[in-house]
Every structure is written in C-alpha cells, then in structure tokens.
Amino acid sequence: MAYPKLTVVNDYSAAAGGGYDAVILIGDYQQYIPDDFSSHVERARQFDRRVGEQALLLTCEVAGGRLITAPTGPLTRDYDDVRQIADAAAAGARIAADAGCSKPLLVVFGVPEEDPRYGQAEAVAYWGFCQALYQPLEAREALGEDKIETVTEVGLVGVVNEDWLQAVEAGKRVARDLCGTEPERMAAPRFAEYCQQAFAQSPVRVTVIDDIQQLQHEYPLLMAVARASLGVERHWPCVVRLEYKAPAAEQTLMMAGKGIVYDTGGVDLKVGGHMAGMSRDKGGAAGVAGFLKTVAEMRPETVNVVAELGIVRNSVGADAFVADEIIAGHSGVRVRIGNTDAEGRLLLADLLSHLRAEAADYPQPQLFSVATLTGHAALAKGPYTALIPNGPARVDKITDRLWEAGEVYGDPTEISWSRREDFSFVRPRTKSDDVLSSNNGPSATTRRGHQFPMAFLSIAAGLDQHGTDSEQPLPYVHVDIAGSGVEGGDWQHGKPTATPVTCFAGCYLHR
Known part of the structure; x- marks a missing residue:
C-alpha cells in the first residue's frame, strides 16, 4: 500500500543532488517569486501570459529541467483558505505525472506568515499532491500499482515532520x-x-x-x-x-x-x-x-x-x-x-x-x-x-x-x-x-x-x-x-x- 515517499529539505539549494526531476512551485504569482525561480518565470511570461495564472510546465534550468507553475491565486482575502494550496499542489501533481516525472520537489512560497490559516501550508500541499495522484484500489489490483502510480517519491521544502505527514x-x-x-x-x-x-x-x-x-x-x-x-x-x-x-x-x-x-x-x-x-x-x-x-x-x-x-x-x-x-x-x-x-x-x-x-x-x-x-x-x-x-x-x-x-x-x-x-x-x-x-x-x-x-x-x-x-x-x-x-x-x-x-x-x- 504505497504512496509517494516524502523527503523534507530546508531550502531549494539543499535539494541539489537529490535526484529530483521537476520542481512544482506553489504560491501566489502576483506577489513576489523566490529568487531561485523568478528569472525563469519572468522569461516565460514574455511568451505566455498564462504563466502564473494556471498550472503549466516550463522547461528551464531547475532540477530535472522542468518547472511546473502551480498558482494558488490570492491568499489574503477574507474567504481564502489553505485548500487553495492543496488545489494548486494537486494541479501540479497531475502535470508532473503526465510529464513522466517520478520524483518532483514541492516548493511553497508567498504564504502570509502571520495568518493562522496557513500554519500547515506545506503539509497541506503534500496531502493535496497525494490526493491527486491516488488511484483506486480496483485499478491498482487490475493494472499494477507500479504501472499507474508512477510518482514514487516527492521532496518538500519546509520545516515539517515527515513522519507525521506520511502517517496522515x-x-x-x-x-x-x-x-x-x-x-x-x-x-x-x-x-x-x-x-x-x-x-x-x-x-x-x-x-x-x-x-x-x-x-x-x-x-x-x-x-x-x-x-x-x-x-x-x-x-x-x-x-x-x-x-x-x-x-x-x-x-x-x-x-x-x-x-x-x-x-x-x-x-x-x-x-x-x-x-x-x-x-x-x-x-x-x-x-x-x-x-x-x-x-x-x-x-x-x-x-x-x-x-x-x-x-x-x-x-x-x-x-x-x-x-x-x-x-x-x-x-x-x-x-x-x-x-x-x-x-x-x-x-x-x-x-x-x-x-x-x-x-x-x-x-x-x-x-x-x-x-x-x-x-x-x-x-x-x-x-x-x-x-x-x-x-x-x-x-x-x-x-x-x-x-x-x-x-x-x-x-x-x-x-x-x-x-x-x-x-x-x-x-x-x-x-x-x-x-x-x-x-x-x-x-x-x-x-x-x-x-x-x-x-x-x-x-x-x-x-x-x-x-x-x-x-x-x-x-x-x-x-x-x-x-x-x-x-x-x-x-x-x-x-x-x-x-x-x-x-x-x-x-x-x-x-
């Protein structure tokens, strides 16, 4: 009974050499974008105005050569909540799986630091990612789990307890x-x-x-x-x-x-x-x-x-x-x-x-x-x-x-x-x-x-x-x-x- 094995890293630079074949960048693209990725996003925006507005796959010089933009939309309105992060992670997960990735890295950015709604943003991103990739039991038994659940590992940038996330x-x-x-x-x-x-x-x-x-x-x-x-x-x-x-x-x-x-x-x-x-x-x-x-x-x-x-x-x-x-x-x-x-x-x-x-x-x-x-x-x-x-x-x-x-x-x-x-x-x-x-x-x-x-x-x-x-x-x-x-x-x-x-x-x- 497998699900993507989780590895937590402190920051993007610490993920180097981890064998990641894509980065899924989750956040509000109308706010700041992390320095490690801002130039790639801005360059892509010159050719495609959808960048930062919807989930897309970009080819650029990041881990695995693939950057998946997964925008959450605004997070500060009265009616916004942490599920927007789960939804964005899910959209990114589906693109990663369709692209043939087996070990992407999740990077969550731009979360309002003082807002208690987002105190577990990284955890929710991981669970949203897993929700999107789950395949039914009947399908796994008929077709083979390894054939239809092809994303076997995932990295997550943050300070979270990976045992807790995987237990949930x-x-x-x-x-x-x-x-x-x-x-x-x-x-x-x-x-x-x-x-x-x-x-x-x-x-x-x-x-x-x-x-x-x-x-x-x-x-x-x-x-x-x-x-x-x-x-x-x-x-x-x-x-x-x-x-x-x-x-x-x-x-x-x-x-x-x-x-x-x-x-x-x-x-x-x-x-x-x-x-x-x-x-x-x-x-x-x-x-x-x-x-x-x-x-x-x-x-x-x-x-x-x-x-x-x-x-x-x-x-x-x-x-x-x-x-x-x-x-x-x-x-x-x-x-x-x-x-x-x-x-x-x-x-x-x-x-x-x-x-x-x-x-x-x-x-x-x-x-x-x-x-x-x-x-x-x-x-x-x-x-x-x-x-x-x-x-x-x-x-x-x-x-x-x-x-x-x-x-x-x-x-x-x-x-x-x-x-x-x-x-x-x-x-x-x-x-x-x-x-x-x-x-x-x-x-x-x-x-x-x-x-x-x-x-x-x-x-x-x-x-x-x-x-x-x-x-x-x-x-x-x-x-x-x-x-x-x-x-x-x-x-x-x-x-x-x-x-x-x-x-x-x-x-x-x-x-």
Missing part, C-alpha cells in the same frame, strides 16, 4: 480505499479482511464480529438492515472493532462508523438513478478506519481510540425490513421504522449504545458517530463536514477544536446545533414505540434534515440520559460527511476525500 497520508489512503471500492470487492467480509491486513503488526487490535446469532442478539437494529442480505453469504454483515490503547491514556475517543457497503434504499427503493454511487455509503466507517491507521502510525502516548464499524449491505428481498416495524435496539429503546432508506442511523444507534455502555471504563471518553448520513447535509453544507454536538460536547468545546483543526489542516467543517424541534420531530406518536427513525420523505427536502438524525441517535443509543443535567455527562458529536466525502459531491465518480481523517488527526494527534 497512510490513514487517508486506507479511507479512500475502503470508501471508494466497488460493492463486491469491498463487501462486508472483504472490508473486514482489508482492515485486518491494514492493521497487521500494528498496535491496533482488530476484532471481527460476524457470527449471525451474536449480531442478532447484540446489534438488533443493525441486523434489521442486514436481514435481506443474509441469503447471500458473501454479503453477510459484520462489526469491525478497532482498539488502540495508549501507554498513559488521558482521554478516549469512541467512534461509531457507518459502513453501508451498498445502499439500495431497501424497500423504500432509491429510484430515478439515485442508487448509483451508493457503494460509497461506507465513507463514515472508512474515515474512522483511516483515522485509526494514522493512530497506528503515530502511536500517541495519551489518547485511547476505540471504534466500532457496522459493515452491512442494505439489500432488497422477501425478508427486508419495512417501514412501520418496531424494533428494540441494543439500548432497549423501541424504534419505529419511518423509512428503510434511513438505515445508517439504525446501525449507528447500536454501535453507539455499545460504546456508551463501555464509556465508564475509559478516561475522559468522547463519543462520535461518523457517516455519509443525509442529502440534507450535502445540500446545507456543500463541501464541508457537518458537526452536531450534544450539550456536554458543546460545553467541552469539542466542535470548536475540530473546526479550528479543519481550517488549518485543510479538512474544513461547519457546526450545526441540536434543537428541541429535532427531538420533537422523532417523538413517539403512540405508546407502541419510543422514537421514530425518520419521516418518509427525502432528507434534502426536510427541514433540519441533517440535525434531527442526531436527536434520533441520542435517544436510540441511550445518550439522551447522559446530557449536561445527568450524573454522568457524555460528550457526543455526530459527524455527517455526506457533503464532504467525495470530490465535487459526485458520489458515483468523485474521488474519496478521506474526510475526516485529517481533521481528527490534526485535532487529537499533532503536537
């Missing part, structure tokens, strides 16, 4: 593979197998729960979603549990990941072409697994991480669950099914209930659910991850810290709030049940369509008993990546972004 990229690569791979190659048993291989010989313990009777007893909501898949053995569900125990733990992240390896919508079938791309409905579980991969590489001293990933296919069949069913979850809460296409919150509720029951055994627990949950989040938040905290998480400012990390590390989020209307929306209408899973309309056209699922999860997982007014408050944040999980919002063809690996790594692992 290792996690992002795991997340992309798990999220983006087609539904048979990454069916539930094979998803679990990939995780076992990814964490082999690492400090992360992997446990796969795939006994059907055990799952039916301990994860009844998850198994309702999985019911119609049981007729096909290769589609059988599982729960993948990942555990990292720190040597001197001071806090514990407890994460539930939605891993719907294919979402037909169930009997509330996705029609009108909306089923295409639903092999990516496992992006939440993929992101959590990717974060654990970074944890495995970094081995933090004080942070425990415990994750449960629900890996299920939401199939259609004679035994499919249907709206109006009432199912008691792991927490004992009776859930009335409102729509079978609101399946991800069901398995998350069981996973969160398990984590809630364990929380007292760990220091300073914080709970998270991570999911490609709602079209409403994609509509309301665009390319940003939605964070919805409960009361204790709001008091502890967990979402504030995640937001700050996302801004600096190029994995941005926006905060939404849980309100009384959300809890009213899922209230029981009779004494037959305790909570309603959803309405029977599209989330994108439902008011507060990405906020009310957090209320459902709080109730169905028993977390509503751990608010700020309880004896044992438990901070909980629901993380909806439906708008941020793939490039351009294209769930069928867009490249997975590996969110929220970088955001969580920046918040909890980097010092």
